[in-house]
Amino acid sequence: MNVNHYIGFDVHKKSISYCVKLADGKIVEEGKLRATHEALRQWAAKRQELWHGAMEATLFSGWIYDTLKPFAAELQMGHPAMMKAIGASKKKNDKLDARMIADLVRCNLLPACYVAPAEIRELRRMLRYRNLVVAQSGAHEEQNGWAADGSGRGIQQTATAWEEILHGDVGDSGRSAESVKDLLRLSRGAMEMFESTQQQLLARLRKEPLIAQRVTLLNSIRSVGPVTALTWILEVGDPHRFSSAAKAMSYCGLTSALVSSADKQQRCPISKQRNAHLQTVLIEAAKLAPRWNPELAAVHARELERGNRNRATLAVARKLVSYLLAVDKSGQPFQVRTLAAKETEVPTTA
Numbered sequence: 001m002n003v004n005h006y007i008g009f010d011v012h013k014k015s016i017s018y019c020v021k022l023a024d025g026k027i028v029e030e031g032k033l034r035a036t037h038e039a040l041r042q043w044a045a046k047r048q049e050l051w052h053g054a055m056e057a058t059l060f061s062g063w064i065y066d067t068l069k070p071f072a073a074e075l076q077m078g079h080p081a082m083m084k085a086i087g088a089s090k091k092k093n094d095k096l097d098a099r100m101i102a103d104l105v106r107c108n109l110l111p112a113c114y115v116a117p118a119e120i121r122e123l124r125r126m127l128r129y130r131n132l133v134v135a136q137s138g139a140h141e142e143q144n145g146w147a148a149d150g151s152g153r154g155i156q157q158t159a160t161a162w163e164e165i166l167h168g169d170v171g172d173s174g175r176s177a178e179s180v181k182d183l184l185r186l187s188r189g190a191m192e193m194f195e196s197t198q199q200q201l202l203a204r205l206r207k208e209p210l211i212a213q214r215v216t217l218l219n220s221i222r223s224v225g226p227v228t229a230l231t232w233i234l235e236v237g238d239p240h241r242f243s244s245a246a247k248a249m250s251y252c253g254l255t256s257a258l259v260s261s262a263d264k265q266q267r268c269p270i271s272k273q274r275n276a277h278l279q280t281v282l283i284e285a286a287k288l289a290p291r292w293n294p295e296l297a298a299v300h301a302r303e304l305e306r307g308n309r310n311r312a313t314l315a316v317a318r319k320l321v322s323y324l325l326a327v328d329k330s331g332q333p334f335q336v337r338t339l340a341a342k343e344t345e346v347p348t349t350a
């Protein structure tokens with residue numbers, strides 16, 4: 001396909017700056033568009049030449065990408081951290097940013113990142129909203145404890161303690177203050193609403209035909225529940241984009257940064273360039289996994305002998321990533337390979 005125009009888009013919430021260049025770098029057109037579906041479609045429909053476009057991945061890039069994709073010969077998203085390093089300059093504005101992105105596309109230097117299908121992104125948005133609801137529920141639980149402490153009973157965040165405060169004599173004056181009871185009723189009502197909402201969202205995601213089979217396969221791994229499986233599927237998207245388990249672990253934020261110069265190498269703390277949603281879920285799952293999975297329990301015990309509990313949790317999380325990636329790629333339920341099974345395997349020849 002002979003592409004004649006290379007277009008860089010600098011996207012914002014209300015406006016989109018663009019720059020159109022030829023293969024030799026000559027600017028053909030520059031301008032600014034309103035960030036609306038109609039304006040983008042009208043602009044893209046008028047283009048006569050085949051074009052290859054790119055934009056930086058931001059909060060607003062998803063719907064812009066979906067709108068322009070049918071009109072482009074090729075459309076990509078650039079990794080924001082890498083593009084910031086490439087395009088660092090003393091002088092910076094929307095027009096210059098669009099020109100820089102057009103040059104990266106034209107010279108085939110764009111640090112492109114993976115763009116999940118629109119259906120997966122919609123389900124991912126639902127899962128992240130469910131996580132937000134769970135976090136808000138935890139905040140209300142703390143408020144219950146604060147209200148209980150105000151009654152003179154002390155912070156006992158249990159349903160029984162709250163019921164006693166609502167209906168019993170617990171304060172020094174013989175009865176709890178009415179204001180405390182009102183606070184507990186409001187907070188408990190909010191917690192019940194949050195719990196119902198997050199359960200409904202979770203049930204809907206588990207039954208989604210697009211990912212239901214993958215969820216079932218990942219649940220065959222002992223210690224992997226529905227939340228871990230859903231988070232892996234919706235945050236990773238296509239597992240085949242990772243050529244190795246090490247790259248998947250790096251994406252999940254479970255490996256340290258490496259600084260290498262000349263003959264010296266230095267390992268730094270866990271890198272901040274990661275998928276924070278996936279990292280959080282995997283770390284929480286790794287804390288509980290050794291209770292239910294003997295293989296992961298052995299990994300945890302081996303690392304714990306070295307005297308660092310956090311290191312042991314990270315090792316379990318990395319092993320979990322290996323299991324998740326292998327099952328998701330193969331499309332087969334998880335099976336533990338014993339030493340005897342490995343010895344009886346017939347080696348294949350080229």
